[in-house]
Amino acid sequence: MSKSKELIMQKVQRFGGAMFTPVLLFSFFGIMVALSILCKNPDIVGGIAAKGTLWYDFWFIVEKGAWTVFNQMPLLFAIALPIGLAQKNHARASMETFVIYIVFNYYISAMLTLWGPLFGVDYTREAASGSGLAMIANIKTLDIGMLGAIFIAAISVYLHNKLFDVNLPDFLGVFKGSSLVVIAGFFIMLPIAYIFCLFWPHVQMGIASLQEFLKVSGVFGVWLYTFLERILIPTGLHHFIYTPFIFGPAVVDGGIKQYFFQHLNSFATSAHSLKEMFPQGGFALHGSSKMFGSVGIALAMYATAKPAKRKAIAGLLIPATLTALLCGITEPLEFTFLFVAPLLFAVHALLAATLAAVSYAFGVVGDFGGGLIENAVLNWIPLFKYHASTYITQFVIGFIFTGIYFVVFRFLIVHFDFKTPGRSDDETTDRLYTRADYKLKGISDNAGLDERDRKAAAFLAALGGKDNIEEVTNCATRLRVTVKNDKLVQDVKAFTTAGAHGLVHNGKAIQVIVGLSVSQLRERFEALLTAEPDGRKEAMQRNQQF
Incomplete structure (x- = not known):
């Protein structure tokens, strides 16, 4: 079974x-x-x-x-x-x-x-x-x-x-x-x-x-939707939550994104409440935690890191936080604490849902599924003239929740002594979350390969080698691999040492958290699966061409 x-x-x-x-x-x-x-x-x-x-x-x-x-x-x-x-x-x-x-x-x-x-x-x-x-x-x-x-x-x-x-x-x-x-x-x-x-x-x-x-489900409906969208991220099943809403007919024909664009001009020239004109927009507030929550999380991890390690930890947290804040890709940040403190991720999902629900209760709606850049172009810039009060309210609520995130995360990390980055006594563990070392046992002599080639080779070895790979695909930030024997898959340390942000290991279904370069890395990974023993030389030649 x-x-x-x-x-x-x-x-x-x-x-x-x-x-x-x-x-x-x-x-x-x-x-x-x-x-x-x-x-x-x-x-x-x-x-x-x-x-x-x-x-x-x-x-x-x-x-x-x-x-x-x-x-x-x-x-x-x-x-x-x-x-x-x-x-x-x-x-x-x-x-x-x-x-x-x-x-x-x-x-x-x-x-x-x-x-x-x-x-x-x-x-x-x-x-x-x-x-x-x-x-x-x-x-x-x-x-x-x-x-x-x-x-x-x-x-x-x-x-x-x-x-x-x-x-x-x-x-x-x-x-x-x-x-x-x-x-x-x-x-x-x-x-x-x-x-x-x-x-x-x-x-x-x-x-x-x-x-x-769903239109009449109100604040609770928005809370439940956002909670499920966040809490299912580690499993990769969150796509099944937001896709029917954002791109499908769950709350409006054609999906929220298409409907919002089609009516953007009328929203931009009307002083009526956005919530009255577009109540379905509450189901597209799941990006609020990306803008406001990610900053509070990063500050909490930085504040609780050992003083001697804060400079190194800042080097990890700043790019991960900027990726979440500007682009809306939160996994590099979330997976820095998910595996050492799953409770923090559950709290994150609860706070993200509450942030979206409170924002909706105060009249905030729109297409806020992405990061700062996308949200500015799609919402704030075209709609600010007639809906300035709505967005000022959004930022006030958001900054309050940034503070709540910081206080709650800092308390939990200290109280339970979670070994988030910068708090471990093991120097090797801290290096799991940096990009300083891409060595892996059995992978050497990689001079001349770019970062993605090295990672692909390291991940393949950590997954048990090419003979252990059955299927390969990817989403926005994850390399998804089905292996034949999951006992041959090494632990998370092998992957994070090689440059991954984390690992999801569900039996034979493996997800390597790579980041935004995952599609290029997958291409190299698949090339290694079909390459001859001297495939590394071929990869070097390809790298020189680019």
Whole structure:
């Protein structure tokens, strides 16, 4: 039974990590949408933004391009998911999924054209929010959103993993590989499209009811959502919490992020309360702890470190805190204390949820899922003119919670004598959290390799070598590996000595906390899995090319 649970956890974590692949694009495109709207607003930039001016025309064009990932979000998820889920030939898996997903939508379009009333769907309506219909790659189809796209992509990847390497007779050779996968998908999508036409309209009614319930759940709903989003970070399952809210239909059609951008201009020119206009925005306050809580946590760890070690600890905490504060990536900071003091992480989740709930109670809403840079461009700059009091309130509450974080963390660290960075008597332990030493037993003579090459080699050795690796993928900051024998995996010290921020070890599902360079490190890690014994020389040559 335990093995079955372990296998399920491996699959769920891998799936959650794969979902994050397209999410990495949203910060940049979101900033560009907000910046375009800001630069087209005459109240902010003056008469230069009037319609017909070259300035207005330029930003109008930029804005259209910036909407790409939000207007094509289901298609993006369908194409991106195979990158994380396919066991091999990821590019071909993405192509296959694209074709199968388009076939699926054409089937639905044809069925609704012929039998729309039978399914309870008015196919003559315009594909707009609330209609139950959507335009996908210029196909008028059911609005199954990101969730439906993920489901179809999962089926396609399953077919790819099962059929891509099937060997057919020579006279059928043209149907091998990707062709066989797409052929299977072509026929399988036929009944699946019919099932969606039959049941999805009822699912849409259920989603509408859920949206209404969450709207009236108020402060408690915001608290519970934020708590779950934080507390599940160590497991990697937090993607399943925020994704349906931010990018899916949990509280508003199209997701909070898309809805907020679509209405940003009206929010920016209205003096009505933001909470009245956008009550769903309370479910996007989970980034508040990234801005305010991370500073209090870092100050508490610095204050409780031994005086002789504070300079070294500052070198660790400052970049980790800035990463959380500016970029909204908290794992480098959180994983400096998670494994030595899990209680602190539980307290962090409670405080983060309370910060979001209190902010919402005082009228703070918006798209605050990221760091300082993203939040400024998406919220404060375009909306400050009419909503200054809301944001002043947000900062007052935030700074109060920075103080609360500091006091609570400092008390707990001292009271329980948690061995957070800088408090250990073991000099080697303190070096776990620095970048001064990338040596690992069995890894030597790495001169000429860049930092990511050295880390990849060290992590591979600590994971038991290439023969112990079954699957590899990544999310925003973690290298996710499924191993064959988890007893061969070394303890957290081996990984942090090599430059990792921490390790999550759930049976055969291993997560190495790397940081924002994880996608480049994964490429090198996978290259080592297929390299010849002298693969290190090849890595050196690649490094010299760049």
